Amino acid sequence: MVDQLFLINSLLQLASGIVALSVSFTAFRYMKLVENDILRFLSFGFMLLGIGLIFGASLMLLLSFNIGRIAEDLELVYVATVSYLILQALAYFSFAVGYARGAYGNVKEEMTSTLFIAPTMALPRLPRSYLLLGTHINAALQLLILILLAFVIFQGALIYSRSKHMFSLLVLSGFSLIFVAHLIMLASSLFPSAQLFTAGAVVQFGGFLSLLVFLLNSGRVHAASKNP
Amino acid sequence: MQPQKTRSRIRIYYDILLSVMEEGNAKPTRVLYKANLSYDRLVKYLDELISKGLLQEMHASDSRYYVITQQGVKFLEEVRKAEAFLSGFGLSL
Numbered sequence: 001m002v003d004q005l006f007l008i009n010s011l012l013q014l015a016s017g018i019v020a021l022s023v024s025f026t027a028f029r030y031m032k033l034v035e036n037d038i039l040r041f042l043s044f045g046f047m048l049l050g051i052g053l054i055f056g057a058s059l060m061l062l063l064s065f066n067i068g069r070i071a072e073d074l075e076l077v078y079v080a081t082v083s084y085l086i087l088q089a090l091a092y093f094s095f096a097v098g099y100a101r102g103a104y105g106n107v108k109e110e111m112t113s114t115l116f117i118a119p120t121m122a123l124p125r126l127p128r129s130y131l132l133l134g135t136h137i138n139a140a141l142q143l144l145i146l147i148l149l150a151f152v153i154f155q156g157a158l159i160y161s162r163s164k165h166m167f168s169l170l171v172l173s174g175f176s177l178i179f180v181a182h183l184i185m186l187a188s189s190l191f192p193s194a195q196l197f198t199a200g201a202v203v204q205f206g207g208f209l210s211l212l213v214f215l216l217n218s219g220r221v222h223a224a225s226k227n228p
Numbered sequence: 229m230q231p232q233k234t235r236s237r238i239r240i241y242y243d244i245l246l247s248v249m250e251e252g253n254a255k256p257t258r259v260l261y262k263a264n265l266s267y268d269r270l271v272k273y274l275d276e277l278i279s280k281g282l283l284q285e286m287h288a289s290d291s292r293y294y295v296i297t298q299q300g301v302k303f304l305e306e307v308r309k310a311e312a313f314l315s316g317f318g319l320s321l
């Protein structure tokens with residue numbers, strides 16, 4: 001059962017990671033075309049997010065099939081999980097900086113590490129010390145991510161309230177669902193439950209699906225159509 | 229109320245190319261009017277667009293006009309898509 005949930009989680013994360021990398025590539029392409037610096041932050045953020053998600057998904061796949069007995073190499077699993085969370089935290093920090101620059105001009109860039117952790121509770125063979133540390137770091141990173149995402153959502157809501165445009169609504173929905181997903185994942189690390197973590201992964205995938213719809217629709221506009 | 233932002237270079241390219249495309253064979257005065265530019269700036273941007281292969285200058289009897297190239301149409305489409313993408317994040321050209 002746990003193995004199946006692991007597999008579902010990893011596939012959902014893999015799909016989410018691919019969407020994130022697609023958004024990153026598109027932002028990078030347009031950044032070069034329109035010379036907009038804020039797109040650099042978005043591109044960088046989505047790239048980190050995509051790498052983090054794919055990295056996390058690969059780790060879960062390895063754990064699902066216990067390839068190379070990775071579950072027994074506790075240090076490797078721990079380092080990989082924390083790296084994965086930090087990558088995601090940096091990604092959301094990059095979005096927050098991008099949105100802040102868009103809204104308020106230049107914002108001092110501080111490097112803060114954030115974010116979320118793969119479910120250490122799903123590794124029954126981990127010793128207690130790893131579990132405790134992992135859970136604490138997981139919860140702390142999740143909280144940091146939630147704060148960053150709350151800022152991103154706040155800016156997104158302001159943008160939508162001004163423009164009332166479908167594209168900004170899709171982006172707002174995407175980030176909002178990802179926010180809810182991280183809330184669920186935080187709960188899953190405080191009250192260990194593989195089902196709860198899977199629910200978080202499903203909601204997170206919903207968020208990336210919303211971003212995918214935005215990406216596809218924004219690529220379909222016609223040259224002679226009027227401004228959005 | 230948001231302060232009026234100055235148009236970026238890409239935005240001006242877009243406005244010129246769109247006005248030329250809508251006109252078909254566009255005379256400079258029409259482009260000047262539709263793209264809302266001074267004559268000096270129009271000449272500068274027209275030269276840039278021609279050198280990039282996005283516009284073509286044509287001559288007929290004693291007048292000259294501009295037509296958009298295939299590359300120009302493609303550029304317009306890309307900028308339009310970029311603008312749609314930017315709008316999702318509350319950004320503009």
